Amino acid sequence: QTSGKAAASTAHRGTNDLQLVREALRSLRNSFSGHDPQHHTIDSLEQGISSLMERLHRMEMQKRQERRVRGKSPAPHVTNEYRDAWPSNSKLPHSHSTPAMSSSACTKVLYFTDRSLTPFMVNIPKRLGEVTLGDFKAAIDREGTHRYHFKALDPEFGTVKEEVFHDDDIIPGWEGKIVAWVEEDHGEN
Template structure:
């Protein structure tokens, strides 16, 4: 029936095979017209829906074109940003290269500055040694010798604990002590030649001798042979600020030298701990620490071997 109605609507007549039987449908004409109206209404509704779909399709196309335009704009901005990032990377690379170059130049300048400071220090030490060597023979007043002593101590404190310049200062200090001993010996010899003798129990009237520290009044290993070595003890001591040991003589026999005598001979400012090489019956060779000033320091094979170490507040 539906096919016949469609044929009726499209062609205005029923199919030929149904024309003969059209009479049989006479009774149902009213019903068919109602169905035709219903189909037309549905057709109108489908047409409206098709138009709505067309309008929706058109709107979606417009949105698609708008989104495509936005996409193109974003792609263009992305390309511009990529170019900017590439430029920043190139600039960063150049900055890193410049930084490396500056660091290299800085390191080279630091090295040159270190070498210059080293040369300057060596020049100052050499100048001081030359100045001291040239004018030491003219230093006859105790105050001037005291200035030399303080200058040596100040110069030593300006170096680090293991600076090689300590060896130069050690040599200078030993040379000064030796020269003072020689000057004292020559002065004594001149006085003896002139018939001037010191009264018993009275010290020599020599201001330069008395103004120098006690360690310089005692002969070093290369001092003049005018001193009486029979009543003196050779002392070899090490410090933590010099790689070269010091050698002095204390005018006492071995076994009579006390820690007070040793401190007076060393004559160093500050707080120190004193160790001496000794032979222990149980442990053999040891480093014995002496605390009391009146205690006799131990000897080793006819001499005294000691270590003078700075005391940093550690409890004994």
């Protein structure tokens, strides 16, 4: 009982910390113009925090399963407070923990726009590795000229944002889903 209360208060403190971080990011984002390159830095920071929350959630789920195996009943509400406090890919199922996801003919796509703190999400009815830029454009249906960057893993540099130009190019995936940034192309370069 006592450890359950301690865990709940830790989750509550974590939720408050996340709220402060989100407000700080929003404030920082508002201090730059809409096409300032610093938005990339803020996006990366936001993604990093999302990844950390996802990892924390996975660790919590692992601990809960270990406790269940030992016959103790976990407090299910604790991890959800962490998870719901950050509106991000931490809410998506993980392909490595849900084998059915990888064989599914549907891909979850998370994407940020120039000014969005919270990502948008769409499903594309194709397997990861078959989704093209054209499919992505059709799914998000945005007016105007845009540039499209996708979270990818480069063997030399690690995590990168890869720009994709041609509609028939396959877009890279990340941990069983697609993470994208859609930016208005103001044509200055």
